[in-house]
Amino acid sequence: MSHLQHKETFLDSESGTNWRITLSNDWDVLGPFPIHAREQHFLSPSYPLNLSEPIDFSEKWPSAYADGGEVAWGTAQSQNGTLKVSYPHIRWASLRSTEGWAALQHHNVLRTSITVYPPSESTGSTEPPHLLIDLQQGSFFALRPSDTGGPLTDYIPQWHAGNIYTIDSASPHTVSLPVSPSATEATVYDLFVSGDYEIRLFGDPTVTGSDVPTLTITFDVEIEEPLSSVLEAESHHVLPDFIDNWAFGEAVGVGLRSSGGWWTVDDIVLTSSDSKSFKLRLLENTRIAPGQTRIVPLTVDQQDRFTEESIELEVHLTSSSGSKTAIQITLKPRQVSQWDTGSNEYQTFIATYFYATSTPTAFVTVPPKQTGPDGTKSPLLFLHGAGVNVLTTPSWGCEVPRQLQSWIVLPTGRTSWGLDWHGPSTEDAWLSVAALSTILESHSLWSSWGFSKDARVLLLGHSNGGQGAWYLAERYPDRILAVAPAAAYIKSQAYVPFVQSRSAHFIDPTLRAILETSITPDDDDLFVTNLVDTPVLAIHGGADENVPTWHSRSLVDTLKTWDRRASVTFKEDPGEPHCYSAAFGNDQVQAFIDQNINQHELPLDRGSLSSFTLTVAVPGESGSLHGFKVLKLTTPGRLARLSVYTDTRGVHITPRNVAIFSLDIKAITRLQGQLLFIDGHLAERAVRRDTLVFARDGSGTWKIFIKVETTLDVSIQPSGRISRILSSNGPLLFVIPDEDNQYYAHAAIRLAHDLDVFHKLSAEILNDAEASKRLEKGTLGTGNIVTIGNSGNVFTKRILSHGSTHFKLSNGSLTFHDKSIAKDVSSAFLHPHPVSTSSLLLVLYSDDKGGTEKLLRLFPIRTGVTVPDWIMIGQKADSIGAAGVEGAGVWGNDWSWNEGMSFI
Structure with a gap:
């Protein structure tokens, strides 16, 4: 078949250049092709096409999903920029009967056209414009010169990542046209999109009464004037609440975007107030590239109440050519009264801090109803589910209720999806807790409500955050009092298995194993050994339509396999869906919280311990268990395990794939061991040290690192993935x-x-x-x-x-x-x-x-x-x-x- 003569939607330029564009409403669609959940990052996003060659729209391509084993081009039409793609002729129910959710995962190539019209001869700029493109829930997109029937030998597609998670406050891509448009007539460009269906993104179609998965993407494009200028990016502003006129955090961020040219923010001037008691200072000069959006870091210097409803400031910038400009910015702080101590209302406040030394970052807090003579009890750290923006939706229907004497900290995890609470998302969670402690301590109005910066937390989470709660608790068990994960999945490859992987048909098994070592550190089932002594309450709705209930059951099973006496309880709520208000709002969960909340900061205050095993994959992403910490692996890429048990002779340590480990000397005292044995051999004991660091010498004997005083003196294995x-x-x-x-x-x-x-x-x-x-x-x-x-x-x-x-x-x-x-x-x-x-x-x-x-x-x-x-x-x-x-x-x-x- 030949491709369609496309209907077009005109998109007027707001830039004043008089360049115009149209986006076709008609799309050519090729698919479905089986892949696994991240395979499009290795495959060409245009697979099976080579975009340097002309496209034959009558050609068929092999696909294991189709009857007869081949798929052909089809068509679909977008409505108001939204395109829905489905294949009702594919026997999805039959595929799913053997492959489950993995059978729904598939890849599509989508093609339409964008037409660029030049300005009139008498008005507007003839300089080629660039496009602002926003792709929602698509993997990648690329522009190509129009298919003229001949080879495009010099064309290399530049793939831009779509906003596949529809994350809030996302700037569009600034995209240069692959060839300059004509200054006298319309120029047509092909737009290609890699459309990849994922169960995590689009859900189970059977919930809506269908067997057919439907891919939904939204595409928006505008023309932007190609001038060197800087614009305010209001969606990127970061501002704390002002509680009783005091900033709840020292970090303020101003979002700016360069529409063209290289710019450096080198000064800011506060113009809204002549008060010397409230100032904002530029934390560091900030360079912005063409098309880039950045958050300019400002720090609050406040000596008295700030009562105004707006903060007016002037941002001064210098371009790479030396020209200067200034932008007027108005920030609107939320002025609120201090929390109500007599209410059960779920009150939320936004606090801020600097992530990675200079990135303004906000998080949400829920204050306790009361404080005690020694401050509040240990905080609750709550990890939200995928797609939840706690800054705009702090209450979403399955959150934990306000507590009597504990703060609730709701970090963003960097964004509503983050990195599934791994890596920078994990760091953001811990730093948000520490930041709240610092904020409360910094002001006399709040200091009586404070808690120690090193206080352990009671960890909770829902859905992706439930998985994150398992993850954080397993990697940092000594920082956790107890953990209550709800609706958690085990790991990505258990959520949507790799069984439909295209790569698997060709790959060397050794190569596959080595590649997958990079996701081993995220496999929560491999690290439950670290929780055998931690109180766990796993929660799951019995009719969860998003994360199958068996995931929590399996994690509890695995934990009990390591230790039948493990303090783990499984609470399955029959008939309940993925998110429901009673997930955390019930007497059993509250009793679990009340039983385990305290202010103890030592990591070794749990009952009489006799044996445990610390499992580590990447030392730089792991903490200690009962004072024991793995610092380096013998063979990075493989799991390391440090098994410890006590008997009448003392403490016995068996390291497996461990090159260097440390232990807090208090751990030996707490375990009541008189002697220390490593691999069955009596080990030396150093006196006058809080921490012992052990490594093998040339003969393979475990020795104390005499040259180091603390674990901070040891270079922890830096890499791993x-x-x-x-x-x-x-x-x-x-x-x-x-x-x-x-x-x-x-x-x-x-x-x-x-x-x-x-x-x-x-x-x-x-x-x-x-x-x-x-x-x-x-x-x-x-x-x-x-x-x-x-x-x-x-x-x-x-x-x-x-x-x-x-x-x-x-x-x-x-x-x-x-x-x-x-x-x-x-x-x-x-x-x-x-x-x-x-x-x-x-x-x-x-x-x-x-x-x-x-x-x-x-x-x-x-x-x-x-x-x-x-x-x-x-x-x-x-x-x-x-x-x-x-x-x-x-x-x-x-x-x-x-x-x-x-x-x-």
């Missing part, structure tokens, strides 16, 4: 080559955009010369770094010259183990940071733009993308996914070669 790059001590720094700056700048801006949308993580973009100059001057900072490009990136070249890993440069080419890597193979690998041992550098190295595009899609924006410490990916990945990976692995200790966890 590429997603570690997201856990940064400051804004991420993207370093691009000076040559061909425009393409690499756009690549970095796309990643910075994704970091903002998915995680509200701050990023700065520098060219290689400036990054090298900062390194020489000692002003590079300790934030994680991402370099993009090849040997033409001077900063990358300088970093690799140190020979810190097995990736090196030789005669302008990348080598691995001193062997040249083929030009059509692209590499991403973690590398030591040039300044800080606690920070990381990620190299994205490719000799061509097509390879760079593959690496950009593997950047760890979402959970479940299986990328370990290093990976080399070839062209075949476009059609066979992860099977097109040429090499992958996990670094050994001190960035050494790790034979057992490497594949080439």
Whole structure:
């Protein structure tokens, strides 16, 4: 069949350029193709098409879902920018009868057209415009010159990540047209979208009475004037509540977006008040790239009440060319009275702090009804479900009720989805609790309501937050009093299994195993050993339509398998759905909270302990259990377990895959051990130390690290998977080559955009010369770094010259183990940071733009993308996914070669 003559919707430009665009309402649709939940990050988003070739709309393509094994092009029509795609002729019920939810996962290629009309001869600018594009619930999109029937040999699609989770406050992508439009006639561009159906995004169709899954995406496009200017991004403002006229937190953020040009915020002036008792100060100069949205960090300096209804300020900026401008910003603080101590009402207040030293971040608090002579009891840390924005919807129908003497802390997890409460989402949770303690302590009005910054928490969560509650409690058991997860799933691959994976039909099993080590640290069932001594109340609705009830049952089963005496209770509420008010609002849950809340800060105050096992995958993402902590693994990439039991002789420790571990000396006292045995051998005991650090000597004997005083003196294993790059001590720094700056700048801006949308993580973009100059001057900072490009990136070249890993440069080419890597193979690998041992550098190295595009899609924006410490990916990945990976692995200790966890 030939593709349609499209109907069009006119979208007027609001920029005043008189450029106009139309978006076709008619779409060509190809699918469905079986994939697993994150496979589109390895496959080409246009799979099975090659967009550098003309498209034959009469061609059929193999698909295991279709009767006869082939699918053809079809059509669909959007309504007001929303497109729904379904395939009622596919026998979904039959597929589902054997494969379950995994059978619903599928990939589609969607195509329509955008037409750009030039301005009239007498008015408007003839400079090519750029587009503002917002794709909701689609994976990726790309623009292509119109299909003229001939090959597009020079065309490399630049894929932009869609806002697949429909996260609030997301800026649109700024997209340059792939070729300049005609100044005299209409120019047509093809728009391609990777549409991927996921059960987590779209739900189970049987809930609405259908067997047929329906993909729903929303697409919006506007023209923006291509002028160098900066705009207010009101959706990105961060502001604390003012309680009785006092700021509930020191962090304020102003959202700004560059519509063109490179800008640096270098000063702010408060214009709303001449009062010397309330000031806002610029925390640090903030650079904004073209099309980038950033939150400018301001800190509050308040000496007296601030009673005004608005904060007027002027933001001063300087462009890369030296020109200056100023933007007037009005912030509207919420002025509220201090909490009501006699009400059961679910009162919420927004507090702020600086995440990663300089990123203004808000969280929600629910105050207790009363305080005691020593302040309040330990706080409740509540983790919300996927898609819940606690800043705008702090009460959503299945939250925990206000408590008598405990604060409830509701962190954002960075955004409404975050990283499934892993990585930066975990850090945000802990930092929000500490920030509230600091805020309460900072002011006499609130100090009597405070709690210790080191107080343990009672952890709760619902849905994705229920999974997150299992995750945090297992990784940081000594920081937890008790945990009550509700409607939790076990892990991503249990939620939507990988059984329909395309890659699985081609991949070497060893390679698959090594790739999947990058999601092992997220598998909650593997780490329940760490909770055998923690009170657990698992909650689940018996008729949950979103997360199957068996997930909680299975986690409880696994925990009891480790220890039949484990303090775990399963509360299944018959007939209840995924979210219901009685999930936490009932006597049993409240009794559980009341029984376990206290102010004890020592990690070793639970009953008489006789045995336990600490399980760790990535030491940098794990805390201690009863004072025992794993600092380094013998073989990174594999699980480490530290088993401890006591008898009449003393304390016996059996390390498995553990290179270095520490223990709090109070743990030995609490366990009443007179002697310490490691691997059956009597171990030495150091006196006058609170912490003992053990490592094997050359003969394999466990010895105390005499040269260290505390665990802070030991360099904890830094890597384990590429997603570690997201856990940064400051804004991420993207370093691009000076040559061909425009393409690499756009690549970095796309990643910075994704970091903002998915995680509200701050990023700065520098060219290689400036990054090298900062390194020489000692002003590079300790934030994680991402370099993009090849040997033409001077900063990358300088970093690799140190020979810190097995990736090196030789005669302008990348080598691995001193062997040249083929030009059509692209590499991403973690590398030591040039300044800080606690920070990381990620190299994205490719000799061509097509390879760079593959690496950009593997950047760890979402959970479940299986990328370990290093990976080399070839062209075949476009059609066979992860099977097109040429090499992958996990670094050994001190960035050494790790034979057992490497594949080439």
